[in-house]
Amino acid sequence: MAKQMYIPAFLFLLLIFQGCEEEKIIPKKGYIPNSPKETTTLNAGYFWIAQNEINSPYWKEADYVKVNLTNQSTGKLYKEGYLNMTGTFNGKMDFNNGKNDSLIIKAGYDDENIYILVEWNDESTNASFMTWLWNGPADPLKPDSNEGWTAQKNSDKLFIGFQLPNDKKDIWKWDLAATAPFSAAENMTMKNDGSFITDRISPIIPNNDGSLNNGPLYEWNGERQEITSQTGTTLLDPAHYLLDLNKTPFIGDVEVGESIFNGKADCRFCHGLNGNGIPDGYTEGGKLQKASVNRYSRTGLKNYISSSRHEGSGSQYFGKIKNNPTEVENLISFLRCISGLPGTILNSENYITDITAKSNTTIGRIDEENKRYQVLFIRKLKASYEGDITFDTNNAYTISIGCSDNDDINYIGDNNITLTFNSSKL
Ligand code: HEC
Numbered sequence: 001m002a003k004q005m006y007i008p009a010f011l012f013l014l015l016i017f018q019g020c021e022e023e024k025i026i027p028k029k030g031y032i033p034n035s036p037k038e039t040t041t042l043n044a045g046y047f048w049i050a051q052n053e054i055n056s057p058y059w060k061e062a063d064y065v066k067v068n069l070t071n072q073s074t075g076k077l078y079k080e081g082y083l084n085m086t087g088t089f090n091g092k093m094d095f096n097n098g099k100n101d102s103l104i105i106k107a108g109y110d111d112e113n114i115y116i117l118v119e120w121n122d123e124s125t126n127a128s129f130m131t132w133l134w135n136g137p138a139d140p141l142k143p144d145s146n147e148g149w150t151a152q153k154n155s156d157k158l159f160i161g162f163q164l165p166n167d168k169k170d171i172w173k174w175d176l177a178a179t180a181p182f183s184a185a186e187n188m189t190m191k192n193d194g195s196f197i198t199d200r201i202s203p204i205i206p207n208n209d210g211s212l213n214n215g216p217l218y219e220w221n222g223e224r225q226e227i228t229s230q231t232g233t234t235l236l237d238p239a240h241y242l243l244d245l246n247k248t249p250f251i252g253d254v255e256v257g258e259s260i261f262n263g264k265a266d267c268r269f270c271h272g273l274n275g276n277g278i279p280d281g282y283t284e285g286g287k288l289q290k291a292s293v294n295r296y297s298r299t300g301l302k303n304y305i306s307s308s309r310h311e312g313s314g315s316q317y318f319g320k321i322k323n324n325p326t327e328v329e330n331l332i333s334f335l336r337c338i339s340g341l342p343g344t345i346l347n348s349e350n351y352i353t354d355i356t357a358k359s360n361t362t363i364g365r366i367d368e369e370n371k372r373y374q375v376l377f378i379r380k381l382k383a384s385y386e387g388d389i390t391f392d393t394n395n396a397y398t399i400s401i402g403c404s405d406n407d408d409i410n411y412i413g414d415n416n417i418t419l420t421f422n423s424s425k426l
Contacts (some may be wrong), residue, residue: 081212087406130343167192222297235364239291257334
């Protein structure tokens with residue numbers, strides 16, 4: 001069947017106004033935009049001009065499916081040493097503090113690609129996978145000791161799966177810690193026993209020597225972290241990401257740093273025990289167990305702490321140790337690790353995928369108070385790799401969707417969304 005070249009009204013206007021400097025569509029008198037309707041089947045509308053940004057006009061007018069998320073995998077825990085990484089442990093009850101009810105999904109296609117936009121609420125942004133913490137928080141779900149090194153905090157994730165023959169699924173997995181910096185999704189296959197195989201290269205390498213007792217191998221070198229991917233250059237927040245090109249060996253003795261912080265230098269006086277924000281003295285220095293501390297380089301931290309900008313005469317306390325370089329490095333190492341050091345290293349050279357996934361998250365500086373995620377998947381209709389799904393726009397497909405909040409092994413979702421292609425719509 002020949003494809004109908006139907007130009008929807010708003011795209012026609014887009015063509016006319018393409019020459020304008022602003023990308024705004026000025027509706028002609030009498031133009032009635034489509035008001036998005038909830039549908040039961042996910043209908044991918046056809047367009048001539050790629051709608052490849054989250055704020056491309058098509059997405060404001062496209063009909064949508066409201067997915068009712070139900071518990072898919074719950075009650076799973078990580079092995080010893082990994083703490084507080086199961087934010088969706090009780091499924092819906094836990095996800096987004098139990099407040100999340102639904103997820104919105106929209107689809108479209110052009111001659112080359114399929115586009116799927118997914119939106120859901122999540123009041124916290126978790127962007128780190130296996131973050132190293134020194135004497136970090138205990139896990140209420142586990143009896144493990146939280147003394148010394150633990151790998152903590154996980155990332156938010158979303159996957160879409162397409163049913164393939166032989167009970168397999170082609171999975172596109174978006175992960176704030178691992179794939180979002182590349183504006184991409186991981187390409188995976190799920191077998192019928194539920195286990196995953198990553199078809200294409202995984203971009204993350206653990207930042208440890210194979211043991212969870214020895215702490216991190218590397219830290220950030222203090223230089224701008226930039227990743228160049230198929231969609232351009234992205235700046236990375238050093239509080240959450242460590243890029244292979246910007247790594248330097250982690251130095252210093254954190255345990256000694258801890259005793260200097262609480263003892264000799266008495267930073268505790270204003271910042272509380274281990275920087276917990278509950279001061280011993282009269283001056284409140286605030287919590288130091290927070291991401292912003294790791295947005296300083298080592299030199300930046302030293303400069304700030306010893307400067308007059310360090311309010312409340314904090315610099316005088318630093319003065320007690322500042323002439324001893326070893327003590328200074330140990331103290332800085334301690335500050336790094338109460339805030340969390342990335343537990344994984346991103347290797348951009350390792351990254352090959354055919355799935356673009358753009359998100360509304362600002363990777364350059366992770367906003368921990370993000371309220372709503374938007375992720376736009378873009379992939380060729382035709383599979384680039386053997387075993388992946390090829391879309392025939394005359395057919396219907398069954399999609400499953402799942403998401404997790406600070407988790408990788410527990411998730412909520414829906415297994416039964418029907419995708420169709422509609423050549424004459426919008
Ligand atoms: C007399 C009180 C006081 C003492 C002692 C003190 N500080 Fe501070 N410190 C402050 C105040 C006040 C701030 C500013 C807090 C703010 O702006 O949120 C601050 C800020 C900081 C920051 C920046 C936090 C950020 O997120 O930007 C760091 C790091 C820091 N202090 C480290 C130290 C260290 C290490 C010591 C011990 C050598 C120390 N401070 C001792 C009062 C103190």
